[in-house]
Amino acid sequence: MRRILPHPLMSxxxxxxxxxxxxxxxxxxxxxxxxxxxxxxxxxxxLEQTGPRIRRPWTIIKLAGIIFIDIVHSNxxxxxxxxxxxxxxxxxxxxxxxxxxxxxxxxATLAIVITSTPGTIWTNFSYSSGMLLIHVLDxxxxxxxxxxxxxxxxxxxxxxxx
Amino acid sequence: xIDIDLALKDLPAWAxxxxxxxVFIGALLSLIGAIGLVRLKSFxxxxxxxxxxxxxxxxxxxxxxxxxxTVLRGRLxxxxxxxxxxxxxxxxxxxxxxxxxxxxxxxxxxxxEVPGAGKYKKAEAAVRSQAGESETADRT
Amino acid sequence: MRFLPLPPxxxxxxxxxxxxxxxxxxxxxxxxxxxxxxYRLIFGPRAQDRILGLDTFYVNAMLLLLTYGIRIASxxxxxxxxxxxxxxxxxxxxxxxxxxxxxxxx
Numbered sequence: 001m002r003r004i005l006p007h008p009l010m011s012x013x014x015x016x017x018x019x020x021x022x023x024x025x026x027x028x029x030x031x032x033x034x035x036x037x038x039x040x041x042x043x044x045x046x047l048e049q050t051g052p053r054i055r056r057p058w059t060i061i062k063l064a065g066i067i068f069i070d071i072v073h074s075n076x077x078x079x080x081x082x083x084x085x086x087x088x089x090x091x092x093x094x095x096x097x098x099x100x101x102x103x104x105x106x107x108a109t110l111a112i113v114i115t116s117t118p119g120t121i122w123t124n125f126s127y128s129s130g131m132l133l134i135h136v137l138d139x140x141x142x143x144x145x146x147x148x149x150x151x152x153x154x155x156x157x158x159x160x161x162x
Numbered sequence: 163x164i165d166i167d168l169a170l171k172d173l174p175a176w177a178x179x180x181x182x183x184x185v186f187i188g189a190l191l192s193l194i195g196a197i198g199l200v201r202l203k204s205f206x207x208x209x210x211x212x213x214x215x216x217x218x219x220x221x222x223x224x225x226x227x228x229x230x231x232t233v234l235r236g237r238l239x240x241x242x243x244x245x246x247x248x249x250x251x252x253x254x255x256x257x258x259x260x261x262x263x264x265x266x267x268x269x270x271x272x273x274x275e276v277p278g279a280g281k282y283k284k285a286e287a288a289v290r291s292q293a294g295e296s297e298t299a300d301r302t
Numbered sequence: 303m304r305f306l307p308l309p310p311x312x313x314x315x316x317x318x319x320x321x322x323x324x325x326x327x328x329x330x331x332x333x334x335x336x337x338x339x340x341y342r343l344i345f346g347p348r349a350q351d352r353i354l355g356l357d358t359f360y361v362n363a364m365l366l367l368l369t370y371g372i373r374i375a376s377x378x379x380x381x382x383x384x385x386x387x388x389x390x391x392x393x394x395x396x397x398x399x400x401x402x403x404x405x406x407x408x
Contacts (some may be wrong), residue, residue: 020241073190075218078210081196093205094276115254118213122254123261134260137210168375178317182324185369189328189335190361196335199358200352201343205350212358215335215365223365224313229382230372236374241380243385245368249361252391256357266402277401280353 007044009054011037036131052105056159060162063156070152071117083136090140094123097132097146101154113153120145168234177233181226191215206276209261218255221246255264325373332366353397360390 005011018033054060081088101107111122114134124133130136136145191214192215198211231239241245264284339362342355364386371379 006277017244020244023239023241066171069240073218075214078198079191079194080200082194082211082214085201092204094206111258112251112254116213116217116250116256119210120218121209121261123265135209136209168371170375171315173317175317178321181372182321183310185372186324188368189331189365192365193331193335193338196338196358199355200338205348205354207352208351212339212361214353215358216361220361220365223368227368229374230375231377234375237342240377242368245364245380245385248384248387248391252387253357253361256391256394256398258355259395259402260350260353263398263401264348265369267350282305288396 004038005010005021005041007041009052010044011041014040036108037071037122038084054160054162055141059156061160065111066152066156067117074117074119078137088138091140092135092138093139094133094135095139095145097127097134097149099130099132099150099154099160102127102130103161110149110153110157111162114149156157170230172302173230173233177229182184184222184229186218188226191222192219195219199234205259205264209257213253213257216249220249322373325369328369329366329373331368332362335362336366349401353394353401356397357390357394360386360393364390 009161015033015037018036022033024027063146099110101110107125111125114120114122120139121135122132123135125131134145134149139145179224193215195214195216198214199208202208202211224246228240228242265276312362336359339355339359343352343359344354344355346355353407362392364383367379367386
């Protein structure tokens with residue numbers, strides 16, 4: 001199984017992507033999608049990257065729900081700040097967050113989550129000190145942001161990836 | 163896959179109202195984000211504004227398109243998911259690259275508003291690595 | 303394929319009128335958003351502001367094309383939007399890289 005499908009998730013993603021691009025599930029489209037999926041998986045092995053090991057599908061669904069709710073909330077918050085600048089209580093600024101997660105896939109996911117939530121942007125992460133630098137649009141209390149990132153996202157990502 | 167015989171007026175009432183509302187909200191969010199791009203004062207504040215259009219704004223319009231075409235064609239039409247997936251992955255990466263480049267430029271020019279010039283004591287450790295460790299940091 | 307917006311077939315078809323007006327207003331909003339992005343692209347005090355403006359500009363152009371595709375009930379514009387989304391990212395990434403190091407290809 002590992003020999004035929006070295007990167008099952010990658011192959012699945014290519015398969016689904018091809019069917020969506022063609023907007024059909026005809027035998028021809030299915031065959032070509034399968035060929036592309038197998039070829040894509042083999043090409044990934046030449047890069048000698050170890051794929052992510054993902055566990056706990058229930059946690060993934062829960063995390064996705066949490067992220068969606070947070071994105072909706074911060075969309076409203078940022079829209080308020082833009083339309084009524086006087087409603088902002090804090091000031092924009094950089095802050096440091098100490099992280100425990102070291103898995104590269106977990107860090108990449110965390111980076112995408114933090115950046116795609118309006119109001120926070122991932123800036124820089126240092127492997128040696130484990131410090132993450134983010135920029136926050138409405139910075140009131142640093143501890144609040146540290147708790148949010150660590151308890152809501154990082155803990156669940158560590159469960160999934162490590 | 164070109165459908166010639168589709169017409170928007172064949173859409174049933176519920177789908178028409180739903181599509182109308184979602185397109186309107188999505189466009190409004192994108193506009194607010196773009197207004198923020200003009201109104202906010204510094205570059206690091208402005209970076210946050212377009213995220214509005216790139217997340218929920220795009221999401222609403224894509225879901226509206228999905229509903230509209232699924233109902234019009236009478237079969238599942240969800241290829242808009244592709245744009246959503248690509249945009250969710252690429253926009254944050256582009257923004258991160260841009261902010262890192264801006265931070266690098268500001269630090270080279272000794273701008274006092276960014277970490278590395280003494281104002282942010284705790285953030286120093288995270289910044290100091292940028293010069294020396296950029297190879298490892300680039301991978302994330 | 304139609305290039306002009308559809309004229310309302312039955313003038314008092316309420317749902318269609320609402321949808322048509324809503325799509326028109328959405329197009330107006332997205333056009334205004336593109337104008338805001340263009341302002342940053344042209345007058346942005348520094349190079350990073352201009353790149354940010356360009357990024358917003360292409361995302362809003364993509365949304366405008368999607369809205370137009372819904373308005374004339376044609377899925378052809380989906381592919382155009384997909385290509386804009388992908389190429390826009392490459393452009394922003396390359397320009398940011400250029401700001402950082404002064405060269406695109408290292």
